[in-house]
Amino acid sequence: MPEEPYNPSPIGNPSVLARRNWWQTILVKFIGKHTPKCREMVRILSQSMDEPLPLIMRIKKRLHFLICCWCQRYEEQLRYMRRTARQFPEHADEASDVPFSIEMRERIKRKLAETPR
Amino acid sequence: MSATDLQAASRWVDDHGECLYRYALVRVRKPEVAEDLMQETFLAAVRGYEKFGGRSSERSWLVGILKNKIVDHFRKVGREKSFTDIEFLSDEFSEKFVPIGFWNHDLGPHEWKPEPDEVVHRAEFWQVMRDCLSKLPEKIRAVFTMREMDGVPSKEVCAILSISDSNLWVMLHRARMALRECLEMNWFDTPAGGTA
Numbered sequence: 509m510p511e512e513p514y515n516p517s518p519i520g521n522p523s524v525l526a527r528r529n530w531w532q533t534i535l536v537k538f539i540g541k542h543t544p545k546c547r548e549m550v551r552i553l554s555q556s557m558d559e560p561l562p563l564i565m566r567i568k569k570r571l572h573f574l575i576c577c578w579c580q581r582y583e584e585q586l587r588y589m590r591r592t593a594r595q596f597p598e599h600a601d602e603a604s605d606v607p608f609s610i611e612m613r614e615r616i617k618r619k620l621a622e623t624p625r
Numbered sequence: 626m627s628a629t630d631l632q633a634a635s636r637w638v639d640d641h642g643e644c645l646y647r648y649a650l651v652r653v654r655k656p657e658v659a660e661d662l663m664q665e666t667f668l669a670a671v672r673g674y675e676k677f678g679g680r681s682s683e684r685s686w687l688v689g690i691l692k693n694k695i696v697d698h699f700r701k702v703g704r705e706k707s708f709t710d711i712e713f714l715s716d717e718f719s720e721k722f723v724p725i726g727f728w729n730h731d732l733g734p735h736e737w738k739p740e741p742d743e744v745v746h747r748a749e750f751w752q753v754m755r756d757c758l759s760k761l762p763e764k765i766r767a768v769f770t771m772r773e774m775d776g777v778p779s780k781e782v783c784a785i786l787s788i789s790d791s792n793l794w795v796m797l798h799r800a801r802m803a804l805r806e807c808l809e810m811n812w813f814d815t816p817a818g819g820t821a
Binding site for chain 2: 521540545546547548550551554555557558559576578579581582584585586588589590592593594595596597598599600601602603604606608612613615616617619620621623
């Protein structure tokens with residue numbers, strides 16, 4: 509019997525379905541064949557952050573997540589990055605040590621005083 | 626400007642100037658542009674103070690004004706130089722996937738433990754975030770920060786930078802992939818990040 513080119517669900521895979529028995533193996537193979545591969549899925553996941561996915565793609569994504577904890581993690585991490593990125597501006601002073609000099613401070617105050625309302 | 630307005634503006638410069646300047650600098654890179662944007666922000670804040678109403682913190686309000694000023698800046702820059710040629714950004718991490726397209730399991734995303742509420746209190750995390758952002762090519766960084774930090778809707782980002790939807794998605798995908806990888810390597814997989 510020819511060897512499979514790649515096993516999408518190796519031993520130790522923490523995904524929900526992971527070829528732990530014969531019926532899981534059938535399901536994993538079926539889902540692996542009928543949902544986008546991970547390389548394509550990460551592109552779709554990124555796009556879904558910017559516009560809603562069609563219903564059929566949302567279903568495929570959910571099915572794919574059953575056999576692939578990595579793509580599921582990837583989506584969670586995209587959301588995590590968005591949540592933290594939104595908070596970045598208010599923490600910008602902690603993110604850098606670029607000096608905000610007294611001269612610049614005074615220059616800004618002076619310009620503000622000179623500007624008519 | 627009245628004496629009271631000037632006093633308020635002066636206090637904002639002292640209390641929030643450093644944060645606003647550093648944020649503007651992360652976004653536009655040029656100190657003189659960052660300073661001009663701050664100037665405009667404080668001026669707009671004085672003019673619009675009556676509308677403030679104290680619904681958010683003073684800093685959030687000022688950051689909100691600065692974000693608008695930055696978007697206006699990019700709108701102007703977008704008109705002047707083309708954003709349509711997508712900059713090359715590695716090879717979309719092709720080593721992460723096996724030839725038939727599944728994740729290479731040893732190189733797939735690791736679990737990230739700390740919750741956002743925990744990391745926001747750690748200055749080191751924001752330094753890593755800034756370093757990772759600074760590694761992105763200029764145009765890709767501009768698109769990513771406008772979309773993810775400023776929360777500008779994607780249609781508006783396309784209009785501001787005169788790029789197509791598909792260009793935007795490619796640029797955002799590359800930025801997210803690169804930033805995720807960088808944060809994992811430099812924060813989440815280190816003892817400081819908590820999962821190592």
